Amino acid sequence: EAQVTQNPRYLITVTGKKLTVTCSQNMNHEYMSWYRQDPGLGLRQIYYSMNVEVTDKGDVPEGYKVSRKEKRNFPLILESPSPNQTSLYFCASSSPPGQGSYNEQFFGPGTRLTVL
Amino acid sequence: QKEVEQNSGPLSVPEGAIASLNCTYSDRGSQSFFWYRQYSGKSPELIMSIYSNGDKEDGRFTAQLNKASQYVSLLIRDSQPSDSATYLCAATDRGSTLGRLYFGRGTQLTVWP
Numbered sequence: 001e002a003q004v005t006q007n008p009r010y011l012i013t014v015t016g017k018k019l020t021v022t023c024s025q026n027m028n029h030e031y032m033s034w035y036r037q038d039p040g041l042g043l044r045q046i047y048y049s050m051n052v053e054v055t056d057k058g059d060v061p062e063g064y065k066v067s068r069k070e071k072r073n074f075p076l077i078l079e080s081p082s083p084n085q086t087s088l089y090f091c092a093s094s095s096p097p098g099q100g101s102y103n104e105q106f107f108g109p110g111t112r113l114t115v116l
Numbered sequence: 117q118k119e120v121e122q123n124s125g126p127l128s129v130p131e132g133a134i135a136s137l138n139c140t141y142s143d144r145g146s147q148s149f150f151w152y153r154q155y156s157g158k159s160p161e162l163i164m165s166i167y168s169n170g171d172k173e174d175g176r177f178t179a180q181l182n183k184a185s186q187y188v189s190l191l192i193r194d195s196q197p198s199d200s201a202t203y204l205c206a207a208t209d210r211g212s213t214l215g216r217l218y219f220g221r222g223t224q225l226t227v228w229p
Contacts, residue, residue, distance in 0.1 A: 033216075042221035043160070043204065058216070097223055102148040102167055103208050105217055107159040 002027045004108035006091050012114045013077050013081055021076045021111050023091030031094040033105065034066065036087040043090070049074055050096070054076040054104070081115040118143045122205050122220035131229050135192040139205030139220055142186070146207040146218075149181060151190045154202045154222070164190060195227040 004025045013019055025032065033048040035058075045058030049068040063085055065077040074093075078085060089112075092105040119142040129135045141149070147199040148167050152160035166172045166179040166188065178191040188207075192199055202222040 040221070043219040045216065084225060102165060103217070104150060104162055104165055105206075106162065110157075110159050 002106075004093050004106055004110050006089075006108040008111060009109060012116065014116050016080050017083055019078050019081060019113075021078075021091075021113070023076065023108060024111055025074075025091075025093040025106075025108075026072065027093060027095075027106070028071065029093035029106075030071070030096050031103065031105075032068065033092045033094075034064070034074070034076045035090045035092065036060065036085075037090065037110075046076070046089075046099060062089050068096050081102045081113075083115050086113060086115050089093050118146075118207075118209070118218050120205055120207050120218045120220040122147070122203075122223045124221070124223065126224040126226060128145070128226045129195050131197060131227055133195050133227075135195045135199065135225055137190040137192075137203050137205075137223050137225070139152075139188045140186055141188070141205075141207040143207065143209070144183075144186060146209070147180075148208045149179070149188045150206040150217070151177075151179060151188075152204040152206065152219075153199075154204060156202075160204055175217065192225075195225075197227050197229055200226050201215060 034046040035043045044060045047066040049055040075084040094105040117186045123138045151164040155158045164179040166181045172179045180189045202224045204222045205220040206217045
């Protein structure tokens with residue numbers, strides 16, 4: 001089954017304790033992205049990657065890091081989480097336009113993070 | 117800052133009615149447009165995509181695109197209570213080569229029996 005998986009699905013942590021949220025896709029997609037979703041603010045892109053070793057900042061990258069060492073994986077790293085990073089996080093993947101695709105993005109199930 | 121704006125809602129329609137959701141976008145270079153449905157606490161699910169001016173129909177859903185007016189809409193015919201969700205409009209970045217989508221804040225739709 002074609003899918004994007006994220007782990008963990010739920011996480012409660014404390015300020016300053018480094019954490020990693022994993023994301024993996026089995027569709028051989030080049031593009032991967034991380035979003036956060038907050039009430040009233042909609043989906044905001046944190047980072048995106050167009051291919052292995054190619055990443056760029058989205059609209060709200062502060063406090064986050066990413067890496068893309070393999071095509072299928074795109075982990076999100078919070079080096080020193082703070083309460084304002086409490087949010088619902090989504091990973092997404094897509095094929096680049098022009099390969100029978102128009103960059104339709106497919107989302108993972110989400111990770112609900114609470115930072116105390 | 118590129119923006120996608122949606123009618124804020126919430127929108128409430130009776131079962132069987134047509135629900136109309138609207139979206140405007142600021143970047144005239146945007147190439148592709150998408151409608152996602154999101155149930156509470158769940159991930160966005162792609163329901164429609166449109167790339168050319170005009171209408172595109174898929175079952176009970178019709179997407180309409182007018183690039184001159186920078187306007188995208190989604191019509192849901194014969195609305196069902198199961199259509200109750202938040203609908204997100206999204207547009208690609210100029211040139212569509214950067215892997216970026218810009219999302220509106222969503223319109224919450226309630227279909228009552």
